[in-house]
Amino acid sequence: MPEKIIDIATTTRVQPLLRVEKLGKTYINPTGFFKRQEVIAVNDISFSLNRAETLAIIGETGSGKSTLARLLAGVITPTTGNIYVDGCKLDASNTDLRCRSIRMVFQDPETSLNPRTSVGQILDAPLQLNTDMSVAKRAEKIAETLRLVGLLPEYATFYPPMLSSGQKQRIALARALILNPKIIIADDTLSTLDISLRSQMINLMLELQKTIGISYIVVTHNMGLVKHISDKMIVMHQGECIEQGCTEQLFSHPTAALCGQILSNQYNMKKQRG
Amino acid sequence: MPNLNVFADEHILSPAEQTWKHYSSQQIAMAALWALGLLFFLLVFAPFIAPHEPDLRQAHLLLQPPSWDDKGTVDYFLGTDDLGRDVLSRLLYGLQLTFGNALLISFIALIIGTTIGITAAISHGLLSSTLHHIMDTALSIPSLLLAIIFISVLGPGLDHSLLAILLASIPQFIRGVYLSVYQELQKEYIIALKLDGANNYRIIRYGVFPNIIETLVNLLTRAISSAIIDISALGFLGLGAQRPLSEWGTMLSGATDLVFIAPWTVVLPGLAILVTIFIVNIVGESLRQSIIAGID
Secondary structure (H helix, E strand, O other): OOHHHHHHHHHOOOOOOEEEEEEEEEEEEEOOOOOEEEEEEEEEEEEEEOOOOEEEEEEOOOOOHHHHHHHHHOOOOOOEEEEEEOOEEEOHHHHHHHHHHEEEEOOOHHHHOOOOOOHHHHHHHHHHHHOOOOHHHHHHHHHHHHHHOOOOHHHHHOOHHHOOHHHHHHHHHHHHHOOOOOEEEEEOOOOOOOHHHHHHHHHHHHHHHHHHOOEEEEEOOOHHHHHHHOOEEEEEEOOEEEEEEEHHHHHHOOOOHHHHHHHHHHHHHHHHHO | OOOOOOOOOOOOOOHHHHHHHHHHOOHHHHHHHHHHHHHHHHHHHHHHHOOOOOOOOOHHHOOOOOOOOOOOOHHHOOOEOOOOOEHHHHHHHHHHHHHHHHHHHHHHHHHHHHHHHHHHHHOOHHHHHHHHHHHHHHHOOOHHHHHHHHHHHHOOOHHHHHHHHHHHHHHHHHHHHHHHHHHHHOOHHHHHHHHOOOOHHHHHHHHHHHHHHHHHHHHHHHHHHHHHHHHHHHHHOOOOOOOOOOOHHHHHHHHHHHOOOOOHHHHHHHHHHHHHHHHHHHHHHHHHHHHHHOOO
Protein backbone atom coordinates (compact mmCIF):
# COMPACT_ATOMS: atom_id res chain seq x y z
CA MET A 1 0.00 0.00 0.00
CA PRO A 2 1.33 3.46 -0.82
CA GLU A 3 2.17 5.74 2.11
CA LYS A 4 -0.30 8.43 1.10
CA ILE A 5 -3.27 6.28 2.00
CA ILE A 6 -1.94 5.40 5.38
CA ASP A 7 -1.56 9.14 6.03
CA ILE A 8 -5.20 9.81 5.24
CA ALA A 9 -6.21 6.84 7.34
CA THR A 10 -4.27 7.95 10.40
CA THR A 11 -5.47 11.55 10.30
CA THR A 12 -9.12 10.54 10.28
CA ARG A 13 -8.80 7.87 12.88
CA VAL A 14 -10.72 10.00 15.37
CA GLN A 15 -13.91 8.38 14.22
CA PRO A 16 -14.08 5.38 11.89
CA LEU A 17 -15.83 6.00 8.58
CA LEU A 18 -18.05 2.99 8.97
CA ARG A 19 -18.96 1.38 12.26
CA VAL A 20 -21.11 -1.72 12.43
CA GLU A 21 -22.47 -2.91 15.74
CA LYS A 22 -23.92 -6.35 16.35
CA LEU A 23 -25.48 -6.57 12.92
CA GLY A 24 -27.76 -9.57 12.44
CA LYS A 25 -30.38 -10.87 10.05
CA THR A 26 -32.85 -13.63 10.80
CA TYR A 27 -35.25 -14.97 8.22
CA ILE A 28 -38.52 -16.50 9.32
CA ASN A 29 -39.69 -19.16 6.91
CA PRO A 30 -43.18 -20.60 7.30
CA THR A 31 -42.80 -24.37 7.05
CA GLY A 32 -46.41 -25.28 7.75
CA PHE A 33 -49.64 -23.52 8.64
CA PHE A 34 -48.49 -22.45 12.08
CA LYS A 35 -44.91 -23.68 12.19
CA ARG A 36 -42.18 -21.20 11.58
CA GLN A 37 -38.53 -21.90 11.14
CA GLU A 38 -35.95 -19.31 12.00
CA VAL A 39 -32.90 -19.14 9.80
CA ILE A 40 -30.05 -17.03 11.08
CA ALA A 41 -28.28 -15.70 8.01
CA VAL A 42 -25.95 -13.28 9.72
CA ASN A 43 -25.38 -13.15 13.47
CA ASP A 44 -23.81 -10.50 15.63
CA ILE A 45 -21.22 -8.91 13.37
CA SER A 46 -19.28 -5.86 14.54
CA PHE A 47 -16.44 -4.11 12.79
CA SER A 48 -15.21 -0.70 11.78
CA LEU A 49 -13.64 0.62 8.60
CA ASN A 50 -11.56 3.74 8.03
CA ARG A 51 -11.28 5.98 5.03
CA ALA A 52 -9.32 4.55 2.08
CA GLU A 53 -9.18 1.10 3.64
CA THR A 54 -10.31 -2.12 2.05
CA LEU A 55 -12.19 -4.76 3.96
CA ALA A 56 -12.49 -8.24 2.54
CA ILE A 57 -15.28 -10.56 3.59
CA ILE A 58 -14.48 -14.19 2.93
CA GLY A 59 -16.04 -17.50 3.74
CA GLU A 60 -17.54 -20.59 2.19
CA THR A 61 -20.63 -20.54 0.01
CA GLY A 62 -23.68 -19.99 2.19
CA SER A 63 -21.67 -18.52 5.05
CA GLY A 64 -23.70 -15.29 4.92
CA LYS A 65 -21.08 -13.04 3.38
CA SER A 66 -23.33 -11.93 0.56
CA THR A 67 -26.13 -11.28 3.04
CA LEU A 68 -23.76 -9.14 5.07
CA ALA A 69 -22.85 -7.13 1.96
CA ARG A 70 -26.53 -6.66 1.16
CA LEU A 71 -27.29 -5.60 4.73
CA LEU A 72 -24.60 -2.94 4.52
CA ALA A 73 -25.83 -1.71 1.14
CA GLY A 74 -29.40 -1.49 2.38
CA VAL A 75 -30.89 -4.07 0.03
CA ILE A 76 -32.25 -5.90 3.06
CA THR A 77 -33.01 -4.46 6.46
CA PRO A 78 -31.23 -5.95 9.47
CA THR A 79 -33.21 -7.52 12.30
CA THR A 80 -30.69 -6.44 14.92
CA GLY A 81 -27.79 -4.05 15.16
CA ASN A 82 -26.86 -0.65 13.81
CA ILE A 83 -24.73 0.83 11.08
CA TYR A 84 -23.04 4.20 11.55
CA VAL A 85 -21.42 6.26 8.79
CA ASP A 86 -19.23 9.06 10.16
CA GLY A 87 -21.00 8.61 13.45
CA CYS A 88 -24.43 9.05 11.88
CA LYS A 89 -26.82 6.16 12.31
CA LEU A 90 -28.35 4.69 9.16
CA ASP A 91 -32.00 3.67 9.27
CA ALA A 92 -35.18 3.93 7.23
CA SER A 93 -35.49 7.68 7.85
CA ASN A 94 -32.26 8.67 6.11
CA THR A 95 -32.09 6.51 3.01
CA ASP A 96 -30.60 9.37 1.03
CA LEU A 97 -27.58 9.45 3.34
CA ARG A 98 -27.10 5.74 2.70
CA CYS A 99 -27.52 6.24 -1.07
CA ARG A 100 -24.87 8.92 -1.07
CA SER A 101 -22.36 7.28 1.24
CA ILE A 102 -22.59 3.55 0.54
CA ARG A 103 -22.96 2.26 -3.03
CA MET A 104 -22.97 -1.29 -4.29
CA VAL A 105 -21.55 -2.99 -7.36
CA PHE A 106 -23.34 -6.23 -8.14
CA GLN A 107 -21.97 -9.63 -8.94
CA ASP A 108 -23.11 -10.02 -12.53
CA PRO A 109 -22.84 -7.04 -14.89
CA GLU A 110 -25.16 -8.81 -17.36
CA THR A 111 -28.12 -8.56 -14.99
CA SER A 112 -27.31 -5.43 -13.04
CA LEU A 113 -27.84 -3.02 -15.94
CA ASN A 114 -31.29 -2.53 -17.44
CA PRO A 115 -30.99 -3.56 -21.12
CA ARG A 116 -33.64 -1.08 -22.23
CA THR A 117 -32.20 2.08 -20.75
CA SER A 118 -29.15 3.83 -22.14
CA VAL A 119 -25.97 4.12 -20.11
CA GLY A 120 -26.66 7.85 -19.76
CA GLN A 121 -30.08 7.16 -18.24
CA ILE A 122 -28.65 4.52 -15.92
CA LEU A 123 -26.06 6.97 -14.61
CA ASP A 124 -28.55 9.83 -14.54
CA ALA A 125 -30.99 8.10 -12.16
CA PRO A 126 -28.86 8.38 -8.98
CA LEU A 127 -28.01 12.01 -9.78
CA GLN A 128 -31.64 12.90 -10.41
CA LEU A 129 -32.79 11.24 -7.22
CA ASN A 130 -30.06 12.36 -4.85
CA THR A 131 -28.78 15.73 -6.06
CA ASP A 132 -30.37 18.91 -7.33
CA MET A 133 -28.01 19.40 -10.27
CA SER A 134 -29.29 20.90 -13.51
CA VAL A 135 -29.56 18.77 -16.66
CA ALA A 136 -26.34 20.21 -18.12
CA LYS A 137 -24.43 19.66 -14.89
CA ARG A 138 -25.65 16.08 -14.68
CA ALA A 139 -24.50 15.41 -18.24
CA GLU A 140 -21.12 16.87 -17.38
CA LYS A 141 -20.87 14.71 -14.27
CA ILE A 142 -21.82 11.60 -16.29
CA ALA A 143 -19.12 12.34 -18.86
CA GLU A 144 -16.60 12.95 -16.09
CA THR A 145 -17.46 9.70 -14.32
CA LEU A 146 -17.28 7.72 -17.56
CA ARG A 147 -13.78 9.09 -18.14
CA LEU A 148 -12.89 8.18 -14.58
CA VAL A 149 -13.62 4.50 -15.20
CA GLY A 150 -11.74 4.59 -18.48
CA LEU A 151 -14.62 4.93 -20.95
CA LEU A 152 -15.47 7.68 -23.42
CA PRO A 153 -18.29 10.18 -22.72
CA GLU A 154 -19.96 8.91 -25.92
CA TYR A 155 -20.78 5.69 -24.08
CA ALA A 156 -23.68 7.55 -22.46
CA THR A 157 -25.72 7.03 -25.64
CA PHE A 158 -25.03 3.29 -25.76
CA TYR A 159 -27.33 0.57 -24.48
CA PRO A 160 -25.98 -2.22 -22.24
CA PRO A 161 -26.49 -5.05 -24.79
CA MET A 162 -24.00 -3.28 -27.09
CA LEU A 163 -21.22 -3.46 -24.51
CA SER A 164 -18.85 -6.23 -23.48
CA SER A 165 -19.05 -7.53 -19.94
CA GLY A 166 -15.88 -5.70 -18.94
CA GLN A 167 -17.36 -2.44 -20.17
CA LYS A 168 -20.62 -3.24 -18.39
CA GLN A 169 -18.72 -3.79 -15.16
CA ARG A 170 -17.08 -0.40 -15.62
CA ILE A 171 -20.50 1.17 -16.10
CA ALA A 172 -21.67 -0.56 -12.92
CA LEU A 173 -18.66 0.87 -11.12
CA ALA A 174 -19.40 4.29 -12.64
CA ARG A 175 -22.95 4.07 -11.30
CA ALA A 176 -21.51 3.41 -7.84
CA LEU A 177 -18.96 6.21 -8.14
CA ILE A 178 -21.18 8.92 -9.57
CA LEU A 179 -22.51 10.11 -6.21
CA ASN A 180 -18.98 10.42 -4.75
CA PRO A 181 -19.63 7.75 -2.13
CA LYS A 182 -17.38 7.06 0.82
CA ILE A 183 -17.73 3.31 0.63
CA ILE A 184 -18.23 0.96 -2.30
CA ILE A 185 -19.41 -2.58 -1.69
CA ALA A 186 -18.34 -5.08 -4.32
CA ASP A 187 -20.32 -8.30 -4.01
CA ASP A 188 -18.22 -10.88 -5.82
CA THR A 189 -17.89 -8.31 -8.55
CA LEU A 190 -14.60 -9.47 -9.91
CA SER A 191 -15.04 -13.22 -10.04
CA THR A 192 -17.17 -13.20 -13.19
CA LEU A 193 -14.55 -11.35 -15.22
CA ASP A 194 -11.67 -13.01 -17.00
CA ILE A 195 -8.16 -12.57 -15.73
CA SER A 196 -7.07 -9.58 -17.79
CA LEU A 197 -10.29 -7.68 -17.18
CA ARG A 198 -10.13 -8.54 -13.52
CA SER A 199 -6.66 -7.10 -13.14
CA GLN A 200 -7.73 -4.02 -15.09
CA MET A 201 -10.66 -3.54 -12.73
CA ILE A 202 -8.50 -4.09 -9.65
CA ASN A 203 -5.98 -1.55 -10.87
CA LEU A 204 -8.78 0.88 -11.61
CA MET A 205 -10.24 0.39 -8.14
CA LEU A 206 -6.88 0.82 -6.43
CA GLU A 207 -6.18 3.88 -8.54
CA LEU A 208 -9.47 5.43 -7.45
CA GLN A 209 -8.74 4.58 -3.85
CA LYS A 210 -5.43 6.38 -4.13
CA THR A 211 -6.87 9.47 -5.80
CA ILE A 212 -10.29 9.89 -4.18
CA GLY A 213 -9.83 7.92 -0.98
CA ILE A 214 -12.75 5.53 -1.28
CA SER A 215 -13.11 2.58 1.08
CA TYR A 216 -14.03 -0.79 -0.35
CA ILE A 217 -15.82 -3.73 1.11
CA VAL A 218 -15.04 -6.70 -1.11
CA VAL A 219 -16.84 -10.02 -0.96
CA THR A 220 -14.87 -12.68 -2.74
CA HIS A 221 -13.62 -16.25 -2.95
CA ASN A 222 -10.33 -15.28 -4.42
CA MET A 223 -7.68 -15.38 -1.68
CA GLY A 224 -4.99 -13.98 -3.97
CA LEU A 225 -7.16 -10.93 -4.51
CA VAL A 226 -7.82 -10.60 -0.79
CA LYS A 227 -4.13 -10.69 -0.05
CA HIS A 228 -3.42 -8.20 -2.80
CA ILE A 229 -5.94 -5.46 -2.09
CA SER A 230 -7.35 -5.72 1.41
CA ASP A 231 -6.17 -4.16 4.64
CA LYS A 232 -8.60 -5.91 6.94
CA MET A 233 -10.58 -9.05 6.58
CA ILE A 234 -13.53 -10.84 8.10
CA VAL A 235 -13.78 -14.61 7.89
CA MET A 236 -17.33 -15.91 8.08
CA HIS A 237 -18.71 -19.33 8.79
CA GLN A 238 -22.40 -20.18 9.07
CA GLY A 239 -23.43 -16.58 9.59
CA GLU A 240 -20.89 -15.92 12.31
CA CYS A 241 -17.68 -13.98 12.15
CA ILE A 242 -15.06 -16.47 13.27
CA GLU A 243 -12.05 -14.26 12.79
CA GLN A 244 -11.33 -10.68 11.91
CA GLY A 245 -8.31 -8.49 11.76
CA CYS A 246 -5.43 -7.28 9.68
CA THR A 247 -5.07 -9.24 6.45
CA GLU A 248 -1.34 -9.88 6.68
CA GLN A 249 -1.57 -11.09 10.23
CA LEU A 250 -4.48 -13.41 9.50
CA PHE A 251 -2.76 -14.95 6.52
CA SER A 252 0.40 -15.63 8.47
CA HIS A 253 -1.05 -16.48 11.90
CA PRO A 254 -4.72 -17.42 11.79
CA THR A 255 -5.92 -18.06 15.33
CA ALA A 256 -9.12 -20.02 14.69
CA ALA A 257 -8.45 -23.48 13.29
CA LEU A 258 -11.30 -23.27 10.81
CA CYS A 259 -10.07 -19.93 9.52
CA GLY A 260 -6.63 -21.34 8.82
CA GLN A 261 -8.27 -24.21 7.00
CA ILE A 262 -10.33 -21.93 4.76
CA LEU A 263 -7.39 -19.72 3.99
CA SER A 264 -4.91 -22.46 3.26
CA ASN A 265 -7.42 -24.53 1.27
CA GLN A 266 -8.43 -21.81 -1.07
CA TYR A 267 -5.10 -20.10 -1.30
CA ASN A 268 -3.11 -23.27 -1.97
CA MET A 269 -5.62 -24.48 -4.50
CA LYS A 270 -5.10 -21.27 -6.42
CA LYS A 271 -1.35 -21.70 -6.18
CA GLN A 272 -1.43 -25.26 -7.48
CA ARG A 273 -3.64 -24.34 -10.40
CA GLY A 274 -1.67 -21.25 -11.25
CA MET B 1 -25.99 16.69 -52.66
CA PRO B 2 -22.91 14.63 -51.81
CA ASN B 3 -22.61 13.02 -48.42
CA LEU B 4 -20.50 15.44 -46.40
CA ASN B 5 -20.34 13.23 -43.36
CA VAL B 6 -16.66 12.27 -43.55
CA PHE B 7 -16.53 10.52 -40.23
CA ALA B 8 -18.69 7.46 -40.10
CA ASP B 9 -20.51 8.67 -37.04
CA GLU B 10 -22.78 5.79 -36.27
CA HIS B 11 -26.11 6.69 -34.79
CA ILE B 12 -27.01 4.62 -31.73
CA LEU B 13 -30.49 3.20 -32.14
CA SER B 14 -32.88 3.43 -29.24
CA PRO B 15 -34.91 0.28 -28.42
CA ALA B 16 -37.90 1.69 -30.33
CA GLU B 17 -35.79 2.43 -33.41
CA GLN B 18 -34.19 -0.99 -33.19
CA THR B 19 -37.58 -2.64 -33.00
CA TRP B 20 -38.73 -0.75 -36.07
CA LYS B 21 -35.55 -1.60 -37.97
CA HIS B 22 -36.04 -5.29 -37.26
CA TYR B 23 -39.76 -5.12 -37.97
CA SER B 24 -39.47 -3.28 -41.27
CA SER B 25 -36.94 -5.80 -42.57
CA GLN B 26 -39.60 -8.53 -42.50
CA GLN B 27 -41.72 -8.45 -45.66
CA ILE B 28 -44.67 -10.48 -44.39
CA ALA B 29 -44.84 -8.42 -41.23
CA MET B 30 -44.82 -5.21 -43.27
CA ALA B 31 -47.55 -6.52 -45.58
CA ALA B 32 -49.63 -7.38 -42.51
CA LEU B 33 -49.00 -3.93 -41.07
CA TRP B 34 -50.25 -2.28 -44.29
CA ALA B 35 -53.28 -4.58 -44.20
CA LEU B 36 -53.91 -3.57 -40.59
CA GLY B 37 -53.65 0.07 -41.64
CA LEU B 38 -56.24 -0.59 -44.34
CA LEU B 39 -58.50 -2.24 -41.76
CA PHE B 40 -58.22 0.83 -39.53
CA PHE B 41 -59.01 3.07 -42.50
CA LEU B 42 -62.09 1.02 -43.35
CA LEU B 43 -63.05 0.95 -39.68
CA VAL B 44 -63.10 4.73 -39.45
CA PHE B 45 -64.50 5.54 -42.89
CA ALA B 46 -66.90 2.60 -43.32
CA PRO B 47 -70.04 4.83 -43.43
CA PHE B 48 -68.50 6.91 -46.25
CA ILE B 49 -67.19 3.98 -48.25
CA ALA B 50 -70.13 1.61 -47.97
CA PRO B 51 -72.19 1.93 -51.18
CA HIS B 52 -75.54 1.15 -49.51
CA GLU B 53 -77.23 1.27 -46.14
CA PRO B 54 -76.54 -1.99 -44.29
CA ASP B 55 -80.24 -2.57 -43.60
CA LEU B 56 -81.61 -1.48 -46.95
CA ARG B 57 -83.80 -4.36 -48.15
CA GLN B 58 -84.49 -4.60 -51.87
CA ALA B 59 -87.09 -7.22 -52.67
CA HIS B 60 -86.18 -7.29 -56.38
CA LEU B 61 -82.51 -8.03 -55.71
CA LEU B 62 -82.63 -11.17 -53.55
CA LEU B 63 -79.49 -13.37 -53.53
CA GLN B 64 -77.69 -11.38 -56.20
CA PRO B 65 -74.33 -13.14 -56.83
CA PRO B 66 -71.01 -11.23 -56.52
CA SER B 67 -69.88 -9.04 -59.41
CA TRP B 68 -67.42 -11.55 -60.88
CA ASP B 69 -70.31 -13.95 -61.49
CA ASP B 70 -72.13 -13.73 -64.87
CA LYS B 71 -75.36 -12.69 -63.18
CA GLY B 72 -73.73 -10.24 -60.79
CA THR B 73 -73.59 -6.44 -61.06
CA VAL B 74 -70.93 -3.97 -60.00
CA ASP B 75 -73.49 -2.02 -57.94
CA TYR B 76 -73.62 -4.91 -55.51
CA PHE B 77 -69.94 -5.82 -55.57
CA LEU B 78 -70.12 -8.77 -53.20
CA GLY B 79 -73.73 -9.66 -54.02
CA THR B 80 -76.80 -9.49 -51.79
CA ASP B 81 -78.27 -11.78 -49.17
CA ASP B 82 -81.69 -13.40 -48.89
CA LEU B 83 -83.34 -10.10 -47.90
CA GLY B 84 -81.69 -8.15 -50.72
CA ARG B 85 -79.14 -6.36 -48.51
CA ASP B 86 -75.72 -5.46 -49.95
CA VAL B 87 -73.11 -7.87 -48.50
CA LEU B 88 -70.16 -5.45 -49.00
CA SER B 89 -71.91 -2.68 -47.02
CA ARG B 90 -72.89 -5.13 -44.32
CA LEU B 91 -69.33 -6.43 -44.05
CA LEU B 92 -67.95 -2.89 -43.79
CA TYR B 93 -70.39 -1.95 -41.04
CA GLY B 94 -69.71 -5.33 -39.47
CA LEU B 95 -66.02 -4.38 -39.27
CA GLN B 96 -67.01 -1.72 -36.75
CA LEU B 97 -69.21 -4.11 -34.80
CA THR B 98 -66.78 -7.01 -34.65
CA PHE B 99 -63.23 -5.66 -35.07
CA GLY B 100 -63.94 -2.20 -33.63
CA ASN B 101 -65.57 -3.58 -30.52
CA ALA B 102 -62.84 -6.19 -30.11
CA LEU B 103 -60.20 -3.44 -30.20
CA LEU B 104 -62.16 -1.30 -27.76
CA ILE B 105 -62.64 -4.16 -25.30
CA SER B 106 -59.02 -5.26 -25.51
CA PHE B 107 -57.67 -1.78 -24.85
CA ILE B 108 -59.99 -1.27 -21.88
CA ALA B 109 -58.99 -4.71 -20.56
CA LEU B 110 -55.32 -3.80 -21.13
CA ILE B 111 -55.59 -0.63 -19.07
CA ILE B 112 -57.59 -2.18 -16.21
CA GLY B 113 -55.63 -5.45 -16.22
CA THR B 114 -52.23 -3.75 -16.31
CA THR B 115 -53.14 -1.45 -13.45
CA ILE B 116 -54.39 -4.28 -11.24
CA GLY B 117 -51.52 -6.58 -12.30
CA ILE B 118 -48.87 -4.03 -11.39
CA THR B 119 -50.61 -3.25 -8.11
CA ALA B 120 -50.71 -6.94 -7.26
CA ALA B 121 -47.04 -7.38 -8.14
CA ILE B 122 -45.75 -4.50 -6.04
CA SER B 123 -47.99 -5.16 -3.05
CA HIS B 124 -47.14 -7.75 -0.47
CA GLY B 125 -48.99 -10.18 1.72
CA LEU B 126 -52.74 -10.44 1.84
CA LEU B 127 -53.66 -8.03 -1.00
CA SER B 128 -51.22 -9.62 -3.40
CA SER B 129 -52.26 -13.13 -2.51
CA THR B 130 -55.99 -12.29 -2.72
CA LEU B 131 -55.66 -10.71 -6.15
CA HIS B 132 -53.49 -13.58 -7.31
CA HIS B 133 -55.79 -16.38 -6.18
CA ILE B 134 -59.03 -14.72 -7.28
CA MET B 135 -57.53 -14.31 -10.74
CA ASP B 136 -56.40 -17.93 -10.77
CA THR B 137 -59.97 -19.00 -10.05
CA ALA B 138 -61.40 -16.70 -12.70
CA LEU B 139 -58.86 -17.97 -15.22
CA SER B 140 -59.76 -21.61 -14.72
CA ILE B 141 -63.07 -20.97 -16.57
CA PRO B 142 -62.77 -20.57 -20.36
CA SER B 143 -63.59 -17.03 -21.49
CA LEU B 144 -66.44 -18.05 -23.80
CA LEU B 145 -68.10 -20.08 -21.04
CA LEU B 146 -67.69 -17.18 -18.64
CA ALA B 147 -69.28 -14.89 -21.24
CA ILE B 148 -72.21 -17.30 -21.66
CA ILE B 149 -72.72 -17.33 -17.88
CA PHE B 150 -72.78 -13.51 -17.81
CA ILE B 151 -75.26 -13.42 -20.69
CA SER B 152 -77.53 -15.99 -19.07
CA VAL B 153 -77.81 -13.58 -16.16
CA LEU B 154 -77.93 -10.29 -18.07
CA GLY B 155 -79.84 -11.49 -21.09
CA PRO B 156 -78.63 -11.61 -24.72
CA GLY B 157 -77.59 -8.52 -26.66
CA LEU B 158 -74.43 -6.96 -28.09
CA ASP B 159 -73.84 -4.67 -25.09
CA HIS B 160 -74.13 -7.51 -22.64
CA SER B 161 -71.89 -9.77 -24.67
CA LEU B 162 -69.25 -7.03 -24.89
CA LEU B 163 -69.38 -6.50 -21.14
CA ALA B 164 -69.11 -10.23 -20.57
CA ILE B 165 -66.12 -10.59 -22.90
CA LEU B 166 -64.45 -7.59 -21.28
CA LEU B 167 -64.86 -9.08 -17.82
CA ALA B 168 -63.62 -12.43 -19.06
CA SER B 169 -60.47 -11.01 -20.67
CA ILE B 170 -59.32 -8.81 -17.78
CA PRO B 171 -58.01 -11.76 -15.68
CA GLN B 172 -55.72 -12.84 -18.51
CA PHE B 173 -54.10 -9.39 -18.51
CA ILE B 174 -53.82 -9.30 -14.74
CA ARG B 175 -52.16 -12.68 -14.63
CA GLY B 176 -49.76 -12.00 -17.51
CA VAL B 177 -48.76 -8.57 -16.23
CA TYR B 178 -48.49 -9.79 -12.64
CA LEU B 179 -46.11 -12.60 -13.61
CA SER B 180 -43.83 -10.52 -15.78
CA VAL B 181 -43.70 -7.57 -13.38
CA TYR B 182 -43.01 -9.95 -10.51
CA GLN B 183 -40.15 -11.54 -12.44
CA GLU B 184 -38.78 -8.13 -13.39
CA LEU B 185 -38.83 -6.95 -9.79
CA GLN B 186 -36.42 -9.76 -8.83
CA LYS B 187 -33.76 -8.52 -11.27
CA GLU B 188 -30.59 -6.91 -9.99
CA TYR B 189 -31.07 -3.70 -11.93
CA ILE B 190 -34.28 -3.09 -10.03
CA ILE B 191 -32.41 -3.55 -6.75
CA ALA B 192 -29.81 -1.13 -8.08
CA LEU B 193 -32.57 1.35 -8.87
CA LYS B 194 -33.95 0.92 -5.35
CA LEU B 195 -30.50 1.62 -3.93
CA ASP B 196 -30.44 4.81 -6.02
CA GLY B 197 -33.39 5.86 -3.87
CA ALA B 198 -36.11 5.38 -6.49
CA ASN B 199 -39.73 5.18 -5.36
CA ASN B 200 -42.24 2.61 -6.60
CA TYR B 201 -43.52 4.80 -9.43
CA ARG B 202 -40.05 5.40 -10.77
CA ILE B 203 -39.13 1.72 -10.51
CA ILE B 204 -42.23 0.72 -12.47
CA ARG B 205 -41.99 3.52 -15.03
CA TYR B 206 -38.27 3.37 -15.84
CA GLY B 207 -37.16 -0.02 -14.57
CA VAL B 208 -40.01 -2.43 -15.22
CA PHE B 209 -42.21 -0.90 -17.92
CA PRO B 210 -39.68 -0.87 -20.79
CA ASN B 211 -39.11 -4.57 -20.17
CA ILE B 212 -42.74 -5.71 -20.08
CA ILE B 213 -43.84 -4.09 -23.36
CA GLU B 214 -43.18 -7.40 -25.06
CA THR B 215 -45.60 -9.14 -22.67
CA LEU B 216 -48.19 -6.41 -23.17
CA VAL B 217 -48.00 -6.74 -26.97
CA ASN B 218 -48.35 -10.48 -26.68
CA LEU B 219 -51.33 -10.25 -24.33
CA LEU B 220 -53.01 -7.57 -26.45
CA THR B 221 -52.64 -9.61 -29.63
CA ARG B 222 -54.20 -12.63 -28.00
CA ALA B 223 -56.93 -10.55 -26.39
CA ILE B 224 -57.91 -8.91 -29.69
CA SER B 225 -58.08 -12.17 -31.61
CA SER B 226 -59.96 -13.98 -28.86
CA ALA B 227 -62.35 -11.01 -28.53
CA ILE B 228 -63.08 -11.16 -32.28
CA ILE B 229 -63.75 -14.89 -32.01
CA ASP B 230 -65.89 -14.50 -28.89
CA ILE B 231 -67.96 -11.64 -30.27
CA SER B 232 -68.68 -13.49 -33.49
CA ALA B 233 -69.23 -16.82 -31.70
CA LEU B 234 -71.79 -15.24 -29.37
CA GLY B 235 -73.37 -13.53 -32.35
CA PHE B 236 -73.50 -16.83 -34.19
CA LEU B 237 -75.14 -18.53 -31.22
CA GLY B 238 -77.72 -15.75 -31.02
CA LEU B 239 -76.48 -14.61 -27.60
CA GLY B 240 -74.60 -11.54 -28.73
CA ALA B 241 -75.51 -9.13 -31.50
CA GLN B 242 -79.11 -9.66 -32.63
CA ARG B 243 -80.45 -10.25 -36.12
CA PRO B 244 -80.66 -7.02 -38.08
CA LEU B 245 -77.18 -5.98 -36.90
CA SER B 246 -74.48 -6.84 -39.43
CA GLU B 247 -72.05 -8.31 -36.91
CA TRP B 248 -70.01 -10.97 -38.74
CA GLY B 249 -71.01 -13.91 -36.54
CA THR B 250 -74.66 -12.91 -36.75
CA MET B 251 -74.36 -12.63 -40.55
CA LEU B 252 -72.93 -16.15 -40.62
CA SER B 253 -75.72 -17.64 -38.51
CA GLY B 254 -78.37 -15.97 -40.66
CA ALA B 255 -76.89 -17.46 -43.81
CA THR B 256 -76.15 -21.05 -42.76
CA ASP B 257 -79.21 -22.47 -44.56
CA LEU B 258 -78.19 -20.65 -47.75
CA VAL B 259 -74.83 -22.36 -47.94
CA PHE B 260 -75.68 -24.33 -51.12
CA ILE B 261 -77.81 -21.71 -52.91
CA ALA B 262 -75.74 -18.63 -52.12
CA PRO B 263 -72.33 -19.66 -50.75
CA TRP B 264 -70.99 -16.07 -50.80
CA THR B 265 -73.30 -15.10 -47.94
CA VAL B 266 -71.52 -17.63 -45.72
CA VAL B 267 -67.99 -17.59 -47.09
CA LEU B 268 -67.49 -13.83 -47.09
CA PRO B 269 -68.25 -13.09 -43.40
CA GLY B 270 -66.25 -16.18 -42.43
CA LEU B 271 -63.35 -15.03 -44.56
CA ALA B 272 -63.55 -11.56 -43.02
CA ILE B 273 -63.21 -13.04 -39.51
CA LEU B 274 -60.34 -15.28 -40.60
CA VAL B 275 -58.37 -12.56 -42.40
CA THR B 276 -58.79 -10.04 -39.58
CA ILE B 277 -57.55 -12.46 -36.94
CA PHE B 278 -54.71 -13.51 -39.24
CA ILE B 279 -53.56 -9.92 -39.74
CA VAL B 280 -53.76 -9.06 -36.04
CA ASN B 281 -51.76 -12.14 -35.12
CA ILE B 282 -49.03 -11.62 -37.71
CA VAL B 283 -48.56 -7.98 -36.73
CA GLY B 284 -48.61 -8.79 -33.01
CA GLU B 285 -46.25 -11.73 -33.17
CA SER B 286 -43.77 -9.99 -35.50
CA LEU B 287 -43.82 -6.93 -33.27
CA ARG B 288 -43.15 -9.06 -30.21
CA GLN B 289 -40.23 -10.78 -31.90
CA SER B 290 -38.82 -7.45 -33.05
CA ILE B 291 -39.01 -6.11 -29.51
CA ILE B 292 -37.10 -9.13 -28.18
CA ALA B 293 -34.60 -9.00 -31.04
CA GLY B 294 -33.40 -5.63 -29.76
CA ILE B 295 -31.76 -7.04 -26.64
CA ASP B 296 -30.48 -10.41 -27.83
